[in-house]
Amino acid sequence: MSTAVKSGPAATDSAGVTYRTPKKNRSGWNVLGIVVTVLMGFPVYWMIITALRPSQEILSYHQKLYPSSVTFSQFKRAMDMPNFWDNVKSSVIISAFSVVIAIGIGLLAAYAIGRFKFWGRRGLIIALLVIQLIPATSMLIPIYIQLNKMGGLNEYWGVIVVYAASTLPFAVWMLRGFIVNIPKELEESAMVDGCSQMTAFRRVVLPLLAPGLVAASIYALMTAWNEYLFAYVILQDNDKYTLSIWLLKFTGQRGTDYGALMAGSILIALPVVIFFLFVQRKVASGLTAGAVKG
Amino acid sequence: MSAADTHATEPVTGGRPQLPSPLTTRPAAKRTGRAAGRSRQSRSLPYLLIAPALVVMIGVLGYPLVDTIVLSFQDERRNNLWNGVAAPWVGFDQYTSILGDSEFWTVVVRTVVFVIVCVVGTMAAGLLIALLMQRVSNWVRVTMSSVMIAVWAMPLLVATSVFKFMFDSDYGLVNQLLTRLPGVDYTRHNWFLNPTTGMGIIALLVIWGAIPFIAISLHAALTQVPKELEEAARIDGAKGFGIFRYVTFPIIKPVFIMTSTLSVIWDFGVLGQILLMRNGQPEQDYQLLGLYSYTQAFTVNSFSRGAAISVVTVLLLSGIAVYYLRQLLKIGEVE
Incomplete structure (x- = not known):
């Protein structure tokens, strides 16, 4: 229908679209979807928590997946x-x-x-x-x-x-x-x-x-x-x-x-x-x- | 918008007197004009409208392009910029020197391999994620697309810094996680000492950064596949993959081809990721065509050699470009 929707960066997402698919068991797909989200989003997460943690935790040989304390000093x-x-x-x-x-x-x-x-x-x-x-x-x-x-x-x-x-x-x-x-x-x-x-x-x-x-x-x-x-x-x-x-x-x-x-x-x-x-x-x-x- | 459309809307505009010029040369919309004067003005209107765009495009994009070609037949170096001495003409010398250089061919082969890996990786992951987005519940889809958009919006150099940190030899998370596996010791492992794994990480970064655009575009295309078609195929006995192969994919094919050709073109231009990953001074083993041209021009200071490499790159890409163009024009005509 519209090329713009296909090629435009912002217009492409269709969060507003409703689906008329019959009720199905989606839990398997949902789990997969979450896994993909975590994998895709991990670098973003890592960027954010690294920015929020104290310096000694960043230059550490024992990186933790979550910060022990939050600081804005970075x-x-x-x-x-x-x-x-x-x-x-x-x-x-x-x-x-x-x-x-x-x-x-x-x-x-x-x-x-x-x-x-x-x-x-x-x-x-x-x-x-x-x-x-x-x-x-x-x-x-x-x-x-x-x-x-x-x-x-x-x-x-x-x-x-x-x-x-x-x-x-x-x-x-x-x-x-x-x-x-x-x-x-x-x-x-x-x-x-x-x-x-x-x-x-x-x-x-x-x-x-x-x-x-x-x-x-x-x-x-x-x-x-x-x-x-x-x-x-x-x-x-x-x-x-x-x-x-x-x-x-x-x-x-x-x-x-x-x-x-x-x-x-x-x-x-x-x-x-x-x-x-x-x-x-x-x-x-x-x-x-x-x-x-x- | 086609000529047929123009004629179809004719009755809507009303049967006003028309000038005896060919119907197809002017849109119906303008024939509502009450006088011939308006009509003459509107004939020049489109040209007035495109004039600024033309000026900018010719001045900033067209001219440099021609200049690249001219430069590649000269020998312009940095000191030509400052002392005002015109660069000498050297004919095909730049090209013979480049094409006779085995280093250049190594870079070409490396670039082609890199682009294939990145494009195949991006398109496969993008398509799978797009299909997945169709099958998940609404809230999961919203989460997925929010994360995609966050990834998409990340500036290239930002994304590169994050990957650089994650694969750092001392403080990188990847080394530390791998070391936790039994029998594996990746402490202080430098991923970039071996150019193959180094390029692999850069490819991973490129793929990761490109997935959102591909997945969201393909997902948008998938939502336009009529549900009835898939259901009809299912009733006729088609199975999951068969439906995708014969019903769904043909419909999203134009978008798929367009996004993959775009990926090829973009991945050919990968430059900044390597520059930042290698701290501004990439080793010879990390050179790809775009970077190679840049290095020759701005580090080795031979603008002409860099320009000649650019011209060769554009020629290498032109086959793909023509293909892309034909696809786009086809879609343009359908509408």
Whole structure:
């Protein structure tokens, strides 16, 4: 039915789906499901408890599966690392701008592709798909050289432009999937009632597109927040690095400070996980279905 | 959206006077325009809408791509960046030097093996988990998908740090647990001394990180398989695996193929995990194509050699890419 649901990160989960299967004995499957959950979730659990336990338990030859006491000292040490707040600022600025740019530009293009037939449409779609297939690392070298010429090295805008551009193709593709699934009749009836195409878009399509926009934004946000390679190559000052690069500081020549590293990791992952969990349901809610029937 | 749809919705928009241009070139939605002026404006509208995206894509993605190819025929080094001297043209020298280098071929073979292991592992585990998610109670499914999302949302470098800790030679949990088994002593065992087990751990990390996307996508696809089809097959006497093979799988096949081709492409680009696991200086035995190109460009400082390796990588991937593209376009047409 919808490509967006299949390819979009957030839209894919179907927590809201109800099953009409007859009552069956599911306990065997449930046990298996729990085992899988434990195995998949264990590294996450290990990260969390390592961050919460005292240092002497971390550097121990007798690791326990649960902490004997809970302390936030690892978090404190992580946040006391030099440049933590500078790098939070870098990450926020870079992610926010690249998401807004990618989604803004992407929405326009997705609407054109999803609703209009125009010369070059197919070519554009193919270009969008082809670009996604090229490993980002292969563009690293020329982008580095080009930004060097344009004075974009060690500047936020250099990274923002790269992130916005690299998330754009998939964002367009995702949004197009959502737009195609919004019945055209809704827009058409608005236009019969006297709206212009653009007004119909703003008043009718945009509100229905909210889940799609959220899904595409999550995708762009996660990409920008988690990216490290371009940030590492383009940015050069300690106070301009993003949080992903900041993580590298915990590994020194004399070994790795695992407690602070795990605490730092949580600090970085937390905003994304919370955001993801929070908007997940919104994405899954079938807004369009109601709009057509109602 | 097809031409047929456009025509089908025609009556809805009302029988307004239309311009004598071919019907299929403009969508029905715009023919509600009251005047020809509006119509002319809306003909250029799609181009206005795609213009910003085109500019960004050509500028930041298209141009560098062409530049990669140009670079690979030159000899650009780091000092060319600073002294402003144009890099000399060297023709196919970079390519002959790379292709004649047995080290490069070792890296290619290692990359292919690594990608196969990772993709097969990810797809098998992802599919099994997706099927399992269909069979469990609601609360288990919610738990499973929450954990998946937590794993999915973990930044790559974060996930790598956790695995690094778990497999640490001194304080790693894995060594300590293994040592508890009778007759096994893994105290201070360094998993990364042997590149095969080292790469195995990196593959495990890649697979673990990729499972959520695959499992959730496949699960979404599975929910679209009509229950009636499976029931009908069951009534006709099909057994569990037969139903999956002949009824369920053909329906989820497009998603399965798409996610597996995507996995191939992603796993070809594995880089940061190795870099962090090996403390920023991976040994020769840990080089994969993406990392190799990066090392040549930014550590050895030969941008052109790195670019040439990238071009070869893209060419190696292009077969898979074309296949992926055709699948996607097929799906695009169905809708």
